[in-house]
Amino acid sequence: MTDDPLQIGLLFCGVLIVLVALGVRVYLAAAGVGLFGLVTMIGYDAGLQLAGTIPHSKTVSYSLSVLPVFILIGFLAFHAGFTRTLFEAARRWVGWMPGGLAVASVFASAGFAAVSGASTATAAVFARIAIPEMLDSGYDRRLAAGVIAASGTLATLIPPSALLVIYAVIVEESVGRLLLAGFIPGILSALLYGALIVLMCLRRPELGQPVKGYTWGERMSALPGTFPVFAVVLIIFSAIYFGWATPTEAGAIGAFVVFVFALANGMRWHGLSRSILETAKLTVMIFALIWGVLLFVRFLGFAGIPSAFADAIAGLDVPRIWILLAILAGYAILGAFVDAIGLLILTLPVVYPAVMALGYDPIWFGIIVVKMAELCLVTPPIGLNCFVVNGARPDIPLQDVFRGVGPFFVADAATIGLLIAFPEFVLWLPSQVMS
Structure with missing residues (x-):
């Protein structure tokens, strides 16, 4: 040797x-x-x-202690039944649009992502809640399955995000600033998903018809059930933004608030024990990885591979944008075979020094690379979110789930293009953080 x-x-x-x-x-x-x-x-x-x-x-590392509390928030919200109230509220407010139930699924998934941080959990939950509603309303099953698998990926950007925490720990960046940076890109992704669905259903109405008939009174009556979710989002966001608490402290407060709302909503010992056990299982899996x-x-x-790779990349006589695009293409290819967390942990020690040598902002690159990691969750042959949807709905063939996800790659490409062209979408919120 x-x-x-x-x-x-x-x-x-x-x-x-x-x-x-x-x-x-x-x-x-x-x-x-x-x-x-x-x-x-x-x-x-x-x-x-x-x-x-x-x-x-x-x-x-203190930074990693935020993971269990963020995961616990999501499982408490799920077992307390907040996910169904989110979907019902979104259905009443945006169901009138072309493909309204699919659009409602996107926004409800975004809301759950804001308390979950786990994409597979988001996909699994709404595969059981939203897909039956869409199929009963005559929606195309590919669209129904694809929108749930794609919407689950929103949890990787919208804080609290486990992937953003892992990125922060690997590259030794601020967890709080990264979580804030993911907020606008996550909302942008959800809006582009919704716009894509509306355009698809305008062009082909048979994909999904609007759901009409809700009065303003019925719409308003659906809002109180969403209050626990928005309260937790507001608490975590405000605590980090204004510097009142560290991300771990903000997550702990958020978990306590969800716990109180869950008890008020009728959660009993069985639901609480399931939440704690599932949190422990997922935390152990992530830490083992x-x-x-x-x-x-x-x-x-x-x-010496990271430094050698960084020196080689920095020495290339080509515009840095082409190098960045080549790196992102590599992520897209590798993401077809490695799960999102593994992709970040395996590549960042080598790629991150090279990208920094090119002069890119570490917070901005974190959002870009996590957005690329989203593709791992819906890209064949791994596509974990697609397998989750298929597992929850075995009557929908796996190939139909993957085909249903296909159009959402267009929205993801548009999102990545916008984030590259306008870094302010990523950097504005972190730049406003009070010291």
Whole structure:
């Protein structure tokens, strides 16, 4: 075996790609390759000692403590039944539009994303709530399934977002500023999804007819049920924006508020215990992924791959926008085979230094790369959100779910284009944060 650290690093990167392609779990493949790589680079004893300290030293980070409370907020809201009230309110207010139930699904998903932070949970919830309503109203099943799978991805941008927290921890950026930065792009994505649905249904009315007949009184009566969700959003957003609390403290307050509203809404011990158990399961899964991949990341550092890649990218004699587009194309391709969290943890240690060498803003790039990671959730063959929708509705073939998601790639491409052309969409809110 060669003694050149860079060549060793590239060799082990190839091994990792092969293992992931063979279906080995990302955290297991990354941990195994990272451990073996560290032993190869610095010796058996030193490698094992370093590997043994990484899980504790990295996951005691205060920034990561925000993840469990954000996840708990989403599960409490779900088991308290707030998701159904969100959909009913959206149905009454925007159902009159062409494809109104699909548009209502987008806005209700955006509302749940603002208390959830988990895209698969959002997709699973509304696959059970919204799809039956759309099918009963004669909606095209591809549109019904596709809009739910695509809308679930809004949870990756609209705070609280687990992906934004993970990005912040990896690149050592402010969690609060990143969460604020995701707010406007997340709302923009939801609006573009809604506009796309309206245009599709205007062109082909058979895809989805409007739902009419609701009076203003019925619309107003649906609003009180959405108050818990908007209250939590307002609390978290205001606390971070005005600096009243850290993201973790704001999340803890938000979780308590949802808990109080859930009890008032009739939640009993069964729902509370389910919320806590599901929060623990998802948190452990995310932390296991972080532990495994950080072993591999530490190995990459010893091999010198991040700095070598950054130097190579910065030395290219081409406009930086073309380099950025090439990197984003790489994310789009890799995202078809790796889940969103794994994609960020595996690529950022190498890509982030290169992008910073090009002079891009780290907060702005975080939103762009997380938006690209959304594509992993709906891109075949992995497309986790599509599998979730299919699992909740096995009567809708998986290929129909993937075909239904297709048009929403247009809206996502438009969103990414707008964020690249107008960075202010991302940077304005974080720039307003009070010190």
